Amino acid sequence: MNAEETPAGETPAGERRALFLERGSYRRRRLMDAARILPVAGAILLILPLLWHSGGAESGPGPATDAIYVFAVWVLLIAGAAILSRYLTVPRAEPPRAREP
Amino acid sequence: MPFNLLLAIALVxxxxxFLIAFLADRRAQRGQGRWLSSPLVYTLSLSxxxxxxxxxxxxxxxxxxxLEYLTIYLGPTLVFxxxxxxxxxxxxxxxTQRITSIADLISSRYGKSTLLGVMVTLLAVLGTTPYIALQLQSVALSLGVFALPGTTGWVAADPTATGLWVAxxxxAFTILFGTRNLDANERHPGVVMAIAVEAVVKLVALIALGIFVVWGIGGGLSQTLARIDAAAHPGWELAxxxxAGLTxxxxxxxxxxxxxxxxxVVENADEAHLAIAGWAFPLYLMLISLFVLPIAAMGLERLPDGANPDLFVLTLPLAEGQGALATLAFLGGFSSATSMVIVAAIAxxxxxxxxxVMPxxxxxxPAGATMSGDVRAAVLRARRLSIAGxxxxxxxxxxxxxxxEALASIGLISFVxxxxxxxxxxxxxxxxxxxxxGAAAGLGIGFAVWVYALFLPSFGPEGLISAGVLADGPAGLHWLRPQALFGIVGLDPVIHALVWSMLLNVGVFCVVSLASFPSPLERLQGAQMVNVFERTLGARGWSHGSAEAEDLLTMAQRILGPSEARALFAEEARSQGKADGLPDTTPEFLGRLERELSGSVGAATAHAMVAQITGSAAVQVEDLLRVADEAQQIMEYSSRLEAQSDELRRTAKALRESNAKLTAISAQKDAFLSQISHELRTPMTSIRAFSEILRDHGLTVGERERYAGIVHDEAIRLTRxxxxxxxxSVLENAQVSLNLAEVRLVDLIDRAVDAASAVPGATRVEVxxxxxxxxxxxxxxADRLTQVFINLIGNAYKYCDAASPVLSVEVVxxxxxxxxxxxxxxxxxxxxxxxxxFEKFSRLGEPGAAGGAGLGLAICREIAHRLGGRIAYLPEREGGAFRVMLPRGLTRPNDDAAGGGRAVSGAR
Structure with a gap:
């Protein structure tokens, strides 16, 4: 996995990994960490409703509240993924695609 | 909503x-239509x-x-x-590996294993078939809903016929657009475009229905939420x-x-699209599932108790008199079903x-370099038959x-x-x-548990597995009850099968992997895939040169198509620096060709086909090492032999040369001996004859003087x-002592020309x-060097027979x-x-003709050598030309005697 942490996502053979990075690269590494943490955090948040109902069938809020909570987490996940993918793909700096008329 | 109108709308x-797919395919073939492979289309196709x-x-x-239905969308959301x-x-x-399917990926990763490819394929077919059946059923059911209110028509009477027509x-659609070409990268722009359009239709349909339910008849958001809470009944609580298991x-x-x-993966045109899909696809999933719960709650409230909840999407708008909305919902459902079936059939x-089929x-x-028949056609035929199958x-x-059955249960069984x-x-x-x-063992046991614990029981108690076995286990083995393995009772059957199959699968996979040893090809593929971001390795162990480019081209033409194959080979030849002709079958080229072919027929088959032609199936690294080792030894040995034989050849040549020289010298010596005998004998004979005459009396004084003169002359000749x-002899034996002094060359040459003028014929030569x-x-x-010039000039006088003889002396x-x-x-x-x-006793022409014994040049050579120089004949000059090279300052006579002539000296 370590090789994935360089900005381009690839390590040229023979290049040694630096121990300390300049600020930009450091930021990028942490973004990649965030991208890895995001699904785990999402999974934990989505398990939470089970705890509300651990007291029995009638305990906890109704299904509507559950649904609102789940969809809220969902929106957060989407927003998080959108922000992360926006920053993670920045250095690719691809030229804008030619549009079809 | 007239049924026939609905049917007409569906057909339109x-x-x-069909038209969209056709146009998209055509644009893609012309290289236009970049928007065909945009992130938006990619995301929509994921739907x-x-x-x-x-x-x-x-x-x-x-x-x-x-809420449990959400798990089906939350799992993919987390993954994306x-x-x-x-x-x-x-x-x-x-x-990078040009993978064509999930089976190809697994097969390719584990050393292009045919076994794993077959296992995954069988699993996929077994898991997907019920799913396809489900789609056919949904279309038949939905058509049935419209046909129900007493409409005449064959559909209501025979839903299975509908299924057949839909299938x-x-x-037809899949064969038409899924196997039009055997593209190396296995993309189907037409199909993808049609699916993207269908994705929009089903999203719009569900959202439109949702809006209608919430704001049209539901009275707004808060009322809908209240309705959901009210609709809750036993079974709705979160288990x-x-x-967790279903997520x-x-x-x-x-x-x-x-x-x-x-x-x-296969239809992905650009990895950057994945970053967009990472949030866009979860968004799509969220929108699709947003109104599901309100629709369900409204359906439960409004529709009669016996209504099939799987058809609420259609029956609710129909019951509310919204024919257009119901039609849109029907098209959405139809789109969902058809897009799944098309892509699943292609995959x-x-x-x-x-x-x-291809293996x-x-x-x-029969194995062999020439492939009879058309593999390309065979592959396409196999694809088409497989789709139909x-x-x-x-x-x-x-x-x-x-x-x-209820639709959802089939889906879950398939998923597990x-x-x-x-x-x-x-x-x-x-x-x-x-x-x-490890992979085969894990997959095998997981597959077996799934079939035994979930798939077979899904056909019901009277289906493929008997009620007795379900209740008591096979042959009374209680702990082997399909839905209560190892005595674990009370779990939901799906979760039960999931837990056991995954536990055993992962466990066996890990243990067997740890205990077994991978083949070299596996290790190579494993390294390539696990370290895909670090580097992309090149060839995969094709030994060089055993494959014939022509055979490979023939094969490639049959799979890739003639023009594509020729373009590929021409490009490779160019990159190898060849203006025309076929490329060399380097390992790199074979690896590339194999990847191209694997895009059409899969990695294992491509490997087998190239191996069939190169005749080097499954090259082991050990074999390569051994072969390399042997080759190394052979090369060393042969280079030693070569060196030896070179030396022998040189020695033999030197021997031959010296032998020829010796023979010539020996002949010379024989000739000289006979000549010297003659030379010595001639003056001796005349001396003897004239001394006898002198001994006799009666000679006049004049006669006596004349005869004594002859005897004297002959004696001088002998002495000379x-x-x-x-x-x-003295020179050769280095017994000579040199009188070194500084002299002028012009003086020496003057003396030599004077001395040589006594030679007969000297007067007619121009110097x-x-x-x-x-x-x-x-x-x-000075004396010795003068002797050299005397000999050279004298020789010129003697042997130059030109009409106007010219002698030139050139000094540099x-x-x-x-x-x-x-x-x-x-x-x-x-x-x-x-x-x-320069050998002794050599004289050209008739012996005695020039009055010398043939020692002159030999003496010259010895003198020049003694004086630290050398003498040579100049063959490149016109006429007889000799060159004397001398040092300007001789400090010490050269003591070692010149080589050659020893044998002759000894014969004296």
């Missing part, structure tokens, strides 16, 4: 899809995940189990939100095991489902033809199962089945220690001859000299040496005699 819709199960089934699922973790690697591997139509299952399924792999047919086809043909299987399953591929897939991508044996011989050039001084033995001097050339315009020395001209 299908025709529109093939949302089948009729989603469209109709999710509402039914929600009506029965509340974490695209950086898994999907990025999956897509990269798929693109046939889908087969922890199912919630995991759906997350695994999106990675392992053949159709998802097809759209996600499955690729797998079946690459991993089952059998290749195994049945897959749809037929789906239809048969639909007929068999009778369309009775394909999830069995997950350990081998993840292990293959992230763990280099994963081996083929003997002097020469003695001189040479050309450059006295200025000759005016150089040197330290040498520098700080160190003096070069004096004595050149005449005579015939020179014939090539054959040049080697021996």
């Amino acid at each position: 819709y299908v025709a529109a899809l 093939v995940y949302c089948t009729a199960w989603t469209f109709y089934g999710a509402v039914g699922y929600a009506a029965r189990s509340g 939100a974490g695209w950086w973790l898994i999907l990025r690697k999956l897509v990269r591997v798929g693109r 046939a139509g889908l087969a 922890g095991g199912r919630w 995991f299952t759906s997350a695994a399924a999106i990675l392992c489902l053949p159709r998802m792999f097809q759209v996600m 499955l047919s690729t797998m079946v033809s690459n991993h089952i 059998l086809y290749l195994a049945r043909r 897959v749809l037929l299987l789906g239809y048969l399953y639909y007929r068999m199962s009778g369309g009775s 089945g394909v999830a069995q591929v997950l350990p081998a897939l993840m292990g293959g991508l992230f763990w280099r220690g994963a081996t083929r044996t 001859l003997l002097d020469d011989l003695l001189d040479l 050309r000299r450059d006295r200025d050039a000759e005016a150089v001084s040197l330290v040498t033995d 001097a520098d700080a160190e040496t003096i070069r004096a050339d004595v050149i005449d315009n005579g015939p020179g020395i014939p090539p054959g005699a040049r080697d021996i001209v």
